[in-house]
Amino acid sequence: MIxxxxxxxxxxxxxxxxxxxxxxxxxxxxxxxxxVRRLAAxxxxxxxxxxxxxxxxxxxxxxxDPMRFLxxxxxxxxxxxxxxxxxxxxxxxxxxATLTREEVVTWVRERFTGDRxxxxxxxxxxxxxxxxxxxxxxxSGLARISSASxxxxxxxxxPTARGGAVLSVLVPAALxxxxxxxxxxxxxxxxxxxxxxxxxxxxxxxxxxxxxVLLEVVVGASSQRARETVVRLVELxxxxxxxxxxxxxxxxxxxxASLTKADADAxxxxxxxxxxxxxxxxxxxxxxxxxxxxxxxxxxxxMRVAWAAAVEEAVVMVDEDAELGDPAAFSTAVGMRWDExxxxxxxxxxxxxxxxxxxxxxxxxxxxxxxxxxxTLTDDELLVQSGTRAWRVPLQEVAVAVVAEGDVVxxxxxxxxxxxxxxxxxxxxSFVAAVVAAVEKIDxxxxxxxxxxxxxxxxxxxxxxxxxxx
Numbered sequence: 001m002i003x004x005x006x007x008x009x010x011x012x013x014x015x016x017x018x019x020x021x022x023x024x025x026x027x028x029x030x031x032x033x034x035x036v037r038r039l040a041a042x043x044x045x046x047x048x049x050x051x052x053x054x055x056x057x058x059x060x061x062x063x064x065d066p067m068r069f070l071x072x073x074x075x076x077x078x079x080x081x082x083x084x085x086x087x088x089x090x091x092x093x094x095x096x097a098t099l100t101r102e103e104v105v106t107w108v109r110e111r112f113t114g115d116r117x118x119x120x121x122x123x124x125x126x127x128x129x130x131x132x133x134x135x136x137x138x139x140s141g142l143a144r145i146s147s148a149s150x151x152x153x154x155x156x157x158x159p160t161a162r163g164g165a166v167l168s169v170l171v172p173a174a175l176x177x178x179x180x181x182x183x184x185x186x187x188x189x190x191x192x193x194x195x196x197x198x199x200x201x202x203x204x205x206x207x208x209x210x211x212x213v214l215l216e217v218v219v220g221a222s223s224q225r226a227r228e229t230v231v232r233l234v235e236l237x238x239x240x241x242x243x244x245x246x247x248x249x250x251x252x253x254x255x256x257a258s259l260t261k262a263d264a265d266a267x268x269x270x271x272x273x274x275x276x277x278x279x280x281x282x283x284x285x286x287x288x289x290x291x292x293x294x295x296x297x298x299x300x301x302x303m304r305v306a307w308a309a310a311v312e313e314a315v316v317m318v319d320e321d322a323e324l325g326d327p328a329a330f331s332t333a334v335g336m337r338w339d340e341x342x343x344x345x346x347x348x349x350x351x352x353x354x355x356x357x358x359x360x361x362x363x364x365x366x367x368x369x370x371x372x373x374x375x376t377l378t379d380d381e382l383l384v385q386s387g388t389r390a391w392r393v394p395l396q397e398v399a400v401a402v403v404a405e406g407d408v409v410x411x412x413x414x415x416x417x418x419x420x421x422x423x424x425x426x427x428x429x430s431f432v433a434a435v436v437a438a439v440e441k442i443d444x445x446x447x448x449x450x451x452x453x454x455x456x457x458x459x460x461x462x463x464x465x466x467x468x469x470x
Contacts, residue, residue: 068092076168102322226322241308257295344391352390
């Protein structure tokens with residue numbers, strides 16, 4: 001959209017958030033008004049977007065995050081909610097690489113409408129300023145945004161292709177700024193300053209709905225130290241839930257509120273975000289001044305109680321390349337269930353073999369003793385056997401099938417993935433084609449073909465957390 005609005009000297013940016021797309025510009029009153037009006041005109045004239053302009057933007061997006069350009073990479077939110085609502089945020093979209101001009105045009109027409117738009121002006125504007133924007137009317141029957149469901153209710157640990165370790169919890173919005181400041185101090189001090197487990201120890205927050213904030217403690221540990229890091233991360237989280245953040249962390253939380261209260265620019269940004277949530281999402285308006293007064297006097301016990309409840313529903317992610325050892329032992333070490341994110345239901349091998357009878361089966365070797373892997377397509381599911389284990393993949397649960405370079409990645413509705421590699425099977429091309437045809441039979445829209453990439457240096461390495469059927 002910024003490209004279509006044309007070039008100028010305004011400091012500008014565009015950002016996709018959990019529920020909104022925000023465009024910002026900083027300059028003089030006249031240059032800012034000119035920018036936002038040209039942006040609105042670009043929305044009205046979205047039909048003039050060309051295939052070449054879209055291709056250029058896709059190259060830029062691929063350079064920004066090649067791992068998530070071709071496939072989904074489940075985030076803690078994906079594990080909690082699946083590929084819906086907040087679960088899409090942070091995971092990437094399976095079909096970015098396959099976007100067409102027609103899809104972009106349709107998407108903008110449906111969502112960039114007058115009833116969904118809020119213009120926030122900050123700075124010394126006159127009271128009579130009128131942006132005079134013209135945006136399309138909303139299409140009929142388009143569903144509005146609803147609050148996020150509660151999602152996963154039990155703690156779980158899972159692998160991630162993003163590396164390091166992450167602890168993800170849901171905290172009350174009213175306490176979130178204080179908890180975030182206290183958590184930043186406590187986890188940074190313990191994991192980086194005292195233990196030297198990582199350089200990056202950061203706390204990130206996103207507003208999920210009117211009363212809830214998603215808080216993530218992100219630790220950039222190496223693969224070699226990821227297991228040690230995640231165990232310590234969870235131990236510390238539980239210690240805080242039992243005994244509180246401590247005096248220093250409480251002082252940090254109070255200081256953060258005081259600094260925000262004294263920073264006019266920071267307050268303006270917070271009020272602007274609140275205005276957007278109020279007008280677009282129907283959230284009740286926040287009273288920032290009252291919240292800051294509470295923050296300056298926050299007590300450890302209030303934060304501890306909220307944190308203890310949040311940890312009971314935590315999602316923990318750890319580098320998929322880390323040596324975790326025995327899964328049962330690791331599960332005991334972190335005190336929560338270990339989920340390898342297999343996109344299937346494990347079944348007895350005898351049951352899988354019985355269900356496979358009469359259906360076409362692919363193997364990874366012609367020699368029976370070496371054919372440890374088998375893949376079978378039935379009318380509505382894929383059966384995968386590997387050694388002494390077997391899984392059933394229900395094709396009705398496929399959210400999208402991404403076909404690229406002869407392979408297919410099945411992305412399930414809960415964000416789990418299964419890669420079927422053409423070169424890992426005898427007659428692998430026919431196996432991939434049969435799986436794609438089975439998904440197309442359910443709904444042709446589910447199958448997306450990634451165009452050949454002219455420069456494969458940006459293609460991410462195989463794997464990225466999904467199970468692989470070879």
